[in-house]
Amino acid sequence: xxxxxxxxxxxxxxxxxxxxxxxxxxxxxxxxxxxxxxxxxxxxxxxxxxxxxxxxxxxxxxxxxxxxxxxxxxxxxxxxxxxxxxxxxxxxxxxxxxxxxxxxxxxxxxxxxxxxxxxxxxxxxxxxxxxxxxxxxxxxxxxxxxxxxxxxxxxxxxxxxxxxxxxxxxxxxxxxxxxxxxxxxxxxxxxxxxxxxxxxxxxxxxxxxxxxxxxxxxxxxxxxxxxxxxxxxxxxxxxxxxxxxxxxxxxxxxxxxxxxxxxxxxxxxxxxxxxxxxxxxxxxxxxxxxxxxxxxxxxxxxxxxxxxxxxxxxxxxxxxxxxxxxxxxxxxxxxxxxxxxxxxxxxxxxxxxxxxxxxxxxxxxxxxxxxxxxx
Amino acid sequence: xxxxxxxxxxxxxxxxxxxxxxxxxxxxxxxxxxxxxxxxxxxxxxxxxxxxxxxxxxxxxxxxxxxxxxxxxxxxxxxxxxxxxxxxxxxxxxxxxxxxxxxxxxxxxxxxxxxxxxxxxxxxxxxxxxxxxxxxxxxxxxxxxxxxxxxxxxxxxxxxxxxxxxxxxxxxxxxxxxxxxxxxxxxxxxxxxxxxxxxxxxxxxxxxxxxxxxxxxxxxxxxxxxxxxxxxxxxxxxxxxxxxxxxxxxxxxxxxxxxxxxxxxxxxxxxxxxxxxxxxxxxxxxxxxxxxxxxxxxxxxxxxxxxxxxxxxxxxxxxxxxxxxxxxxxxxxxxxxxxxxxxxxxxxxxxxxxxxxxxxxxxxxxxxxxxxxxxxxxxxxxxxxxxxxxxxxxxxxxxxxxxxxxxxxxxxxxxxxxxxxxxxxxxxxxxxxxxxxxxxxxxxxxxxxxxxxxxxxxxxxxxxxxxxxxxxxxxxxxxxxxx
Ligand SMILES: Cc1cc2nc3c(=O)[nH]c(=O)nc-3n(C[C@H](O)[C@H](O)[C@H](O)COP(=O)(O)OP(=O)(O)OC[C@H]3O[C@@H](n4cnc5c(N)ncnc54)[C@H](O)[C@@H]3O)c2cc1C
Numbered sequence: 032x033x034x035x036x037x038x039x040x041x042x043x044x045x046x047x048x049x050x051x052x053x054x055x056x057x058x059x060x061x062x063x064x065x066x067x068x069x070x071x072x073x074x075x076x077x078x079x080x081x082x083x084x085x086x087x088x089x090x091x092x093x094x095x096x097x098x099x100x101x102x103x104x105x106x107x108x109x110x111x112x113x114x115x116x117x118x119x120x121x122x123x124x125x126x127x128x129x130x131x132x133x134x135x136x137x138x139x140x141x142x143x144x145x146x147x148x149x150x151x152x153x154x155x156x157x158x159x160x161x162x163x164x165x166x167x168x169x170x171x172x173x174x175x176x177x178x179x180x181x182x183x184x185x186x187x188x189x190x191x192x193x194x195x196x197x198x199x200x201x202x203x204x205x206x207x208x209x210x211x212x213x214x215x216x217x218x219x220x221x222x223x224x225x226x227x228x229x230x231x232x233x234x235x236x237x238x239x240x241x242x243x244x245x246x247x248x249x250x251x252x253x254x255x256x257x258x259x260x261x262x263x264x265x266x267x268x269x270x271x272x273x274x275x276x277x278x279x280x281x282x283x284x285x286x287x288x289x290x291x292x293x294x295x296x297x298x299x300x301x302x303x304x305x306x307x308x309x310x311x312x313x314x315x316x317x318x319x320x321x322x323x324x325x326x327x328x329x330x331x332x333x334x335x336x337x338x339x340x341x342x343x344x345x346x347x348x349x350x351x352x353x354x355x356x357x358x359x360x361x362x363x364x365x366x367x368x369x370x371x372x373x374x375x376x377x378x379x380x381x382x383x384x385x386x387x388x389x390x391x392x393x394x395x396x397x398x399x400x401x402x403x404x405x406x
Numbered sequence: 407x408x409x410x411x412x413x414x415x416x417x418x419x420x421x422x423x424x425x426x427x428x429x430x431x432x433x434x435x436x437x438x439x440x441x442x443x444x445x446x447x448x449x450x451x452x453x454x455x456x457x458x459x460x461x462x463x464x465x466x467x468x469x470x471x472x473x474x475x476x477x478x479x480x481x482x483x484x485x486x487x488x489x490x491x492x493x494x495x496x497x498x499x500x501x502x503x504x505x506x507x508x509x510x511x512x513x514x515x516x517x518x519x520x521x522x523x524x525x526x527x528x529x530x531x532x533x534x535x536x537x538x539x540x541x542x543x544x545x546x547x548x549x550x551x552x553x554x555x556x557x558x559x560x561x562x563x564x565x566x567x568x569x570x571x572x573x574x575x576x577x578x579x580x581x582x583x584x585x586x587x588x589x590x591x592x593x594x595x596x597x598x599x600x601x602x603x604x605x606x607x608x609x610x611x612x613x614x615x616x617x618x619x620x621x622x623x624x625x626x627x628x629x630x631x632x633x634x635x636x637x638x639x640x641x642x643x644x645x646x647x648x649x650x651x652x653x654x655x656x657x658x659x660x661x662x663x664x665x666x667x668x669x670x671x672x673x674x675x676x677x678x679x680x681x682x683x684x685x686x687x688x689x690x691x692x693x694x695x696x697x698x699x700x701x702x703x704x705x706x707x708x709x710x711x712x713x714x715x716x717x718x719x720x721x722x723x724x725x726x727x728x729x730x731x732x733x734x735x736x737x738x739x740x741x742x743x744x745x746x747x748x749x750x751x752x753x754x755x756x757x758x759x760x761x762x763x764x765x766x767x768x769x770x771x772x773x774x775x776x777x778x779x780x781x782x783x784x785x786x787x788x789x790x791x792x793x794x795x796x797x798x799x800x801x802x803x804x805x806x807x808x809x810x811x812x813x814x815x816x817x818x819x820x821x822x823x824x825x826x827x828x829x830x831x832x833x834x835x836x837x838x839x840x841x842x843x844x845x846x847x848x849x850x851x852x853x854x855x856x857x858x859x860x861x862x863x864x865x866x867x868x869x870x871x872x873x874x875x876x877x878x879x880x881x882x883x884x885x886x887x888x889x
Binding site for chain 2: 095096097098099100120141151152154155162164168169170171172174175176177178179180181182183184185186187188190191192196208209210211231234235236237238239260261262265266269305307308309310311330331332333358359361373374376377379380381382383384386387388389390391402403404
């Protein structure tokens with residue numbers, strides 16, 4: 032008989048703390064959840080795991096436009112936050128695919144989109160964090176100012192921890208001005224080596240681009256470089272000059288929103304492998320992708336390989352991961368298809384991660400067994 | 407404990423020459439950049455390789471001796487202050503640049519490499535952005551430990567935004583690699599936790615850093631205002647306009663006077679505030695924004711805006727800013743450098759409050775700061791020869807931090823907590839927060855041997871590592887159904 036999934040939705044941080052304390056003292060296991068937009072990422076939770084939804088923690092506590100900071104509860108949908116900030120010409124410079132789920136879910140998965148190139152990821156934009164640990168304690172680190180080195184930086188530790196250390200209840204965020212306008216330089220080629228040379232030519236120049244992506248699908252690739260600011264179109268045209276010797280066709284697109292929406296969308300699929308490599312590894316990543324489309328944050332060396340639905344999907348995914356080795360490759364969408372969605376980390380590092388888990392969640396309350404190395 | 411065994415074992419690792427036992431030799435290391443704290447260590451070792459560092463740490467673990475890592479000793483919070491019965495591990499011999507890979511924007515260095523040496527190694531086309539004023543001497547290992555920043559951090563970010571990987575000797579003597587040359591390794595962001603941990607989680611023996619292309623254009627100006635309030639409002643207006651300058655530095659009247667006497671840049675002594683604004687980036691964008699900044703400064707009341715005409719003049723503007731600390735020595739026999747942070751919009755009010763406090767104590771406080779990110783460096787002037795004045799000045803420096811906290815800020819923006827600010831930690835963090843910090847520390851260093859007595863306000867022990875690590879507990883199902 033399948034276990035009945037229970038859930039609870041606390042309406043305040045205090046209530047969340049009391050609930051978690053009670054659950055963990057009873058030996059329950061907990062899965063924190065926002066809008067479940069990335070529910071299938073990571074391993075399966077134990078039968079009977081209680082879902083603690085952050086839907087009741089939905090306040091934008093403060094937005095200080097003059098300081099470019101905001102304090103936001105975990106359950107606030109990212110799209111709502113962006114709409115709120117946009118009224119002041121600001122945004123949280125994170126643009127993950129879909130609508131982005133909740134802020135808490137975004138922090139817990141450290142998901143990102145094309146803006147990562149310029150603004151960094153979740154870890155770089157969270158300036159303070161409040162979490163509830165399994166003993167019900169409410170701990171805070173960082174603060175609400177963009178520069179601060181007092182105490183340990185738990186915001187980074189919890190970013191990308193997939194709910195396995197505790198419940199993220201609130202974050203303080205650094206914001207950025209929305210660009211006055213944007214323009215995108217597009218360069219196309221069918222040769223991965225030419226594409227890679229174009230990427231390297233670009234990343235050697237101080238372009239200050241917002242995004243620098245590669246897209247590869249059906250034997251053809253494009254380099255996409257997005258500029259923001261009043262002079263964006265001129266800068267895009269100017270940047271094209273750096274590609275003069277590169278045997279690529281170039282074009283500057285002013286109405287570029289759909290290009291980037293497509294890049295974001297291609298980070299999702301029936302199965303998605305995210306791989307950590309270097310910019311110079313791009314040809315190898317493209318070769319390993321097979322029929323999958325590739326979205327690469329090309330100057331960062333991080334790529335998403337998205338596979339369409341097929342009968343032999345699991346085999347294709349595993350063959351690609353095999354071909355990508357020794358680069359670390361995690362399966363995000365479609366994690367259930369494979370035996371182990373997470374790559375095997377270095378044993379020494381894993382031992383240290385286990386020690387971190389054991390200290391923060393000694394009762395093994397938060398999503399045991401679902402994370403890297405079976406943590 | 408019989409110390410001879412410890413000494414002999416360490417000698418076998420580093421050799422006679424790099425083992426210091428003599429009180430006279432050890433005095434070199436009794437303080438870091440914060441001279442009011444002094445402590446001679448029991449002994450010091452200067453290992454020459456990562457493996458020697460590892461072996462030294464392991465011996466300390468086995469002999470149950472605490473240790474402190476030290477880079478250049480330029481820290482300003484007493485972070486590298488030795489412990490009395492402990493070993494000081496000096497990393498100044500680990501100065502090799504191990505790899506430069508500009509195609510991928512990476513360098514890999516040993517911890518004793520200086521900050522300035524990294525930019526020199528990747529120049530002239532690339533540079534390493536975090537630029538503490540101490541960059542000629544301070545080490546990358548120290549920068550990692552302190553999460554150091556500098557004038558250009560408002561735009562470019564801090565050390566933590568540039569470290570992609572570390573090789574670390576854990577306090578039990580094990581060598582682990584966290585992160586690496588590639589970004590986003592799956593698993594906990596131990597890198598983020600280690601950077602800024604002030605030498606309390608282990609010793610970094612190898613560091614991978616991201617480097618970036620040198621900007622195409624740089625434009626620098628200095629604008630003079632009647633008051634710091636006006637200058638502060640100009641800063642807010644610039645940032646509100648969506649402009650992200652490479653640097654915005656402010657000096658108050660006292661600082662202008664002191665630095666002019668030393669740097670002779672022709673600054674108008676008597677003006678209330680000087681604002682140094684540097685824009686860098688793409689030529690076209692830079693020019694467009696520079697015009698806007700000039701207009702904003704004028705609109706906020708500056709009738710004297712000087713634009714650097716060439717690199718020499720730009721260097722002069724910076725020399726004047728960087729002379730601020732040493733110049734203070736000319737107007738006051740002694741001074742404390744405070745390091746606090748406030749939300750940028752509160753700057754004008756906080757500066758007024760600091761002036762009031764200075765008047766209350768009858769002491770001079772000069773202000774020089776990274777205005778973009780609200781990081782204040784009030785210089786509290788005093789005369790140690792006057793009975794009780796040092797204590798008064800220290801109290802005033804502490805009151806300034808209270809003002810920063812009341813404004814919603816922090817007790818340190820870049821110098822770290824070290825020993826100096828332990829006493830202020832409990833004002834910023836509650837008991838549950840500190841307990842969470844301790845969990846991290848215990849995960850890395852359960853026996854408390856790495857830089858003990860730093861960061862945390864009171865000494866704490868780690869409990870036993872909790873029992874068997876539990877995976878899928880089957881009994882949870884039944885209990886869960888009650889909800
Ligand atoms: C004139 C002056 C100006 C300064 N300006 C700035 C500034 O603009 N911005 C800024 O951020 N700081 C500034 N500082 C402070 C200081 O230079 C920085 O904190 C610097 O990072 C310290 O580096 P260091 O090599 O001197 O480290 P040390 O002082 O030797 O050590 C600092 C801390 O790092 C630890 N440590 C050192 N090496 C390692 C390692 N390899 N692994 C683990 N832990 C280690 C030590 O245990 C200690 O806790 C300034 C200091 C001075 C004197």
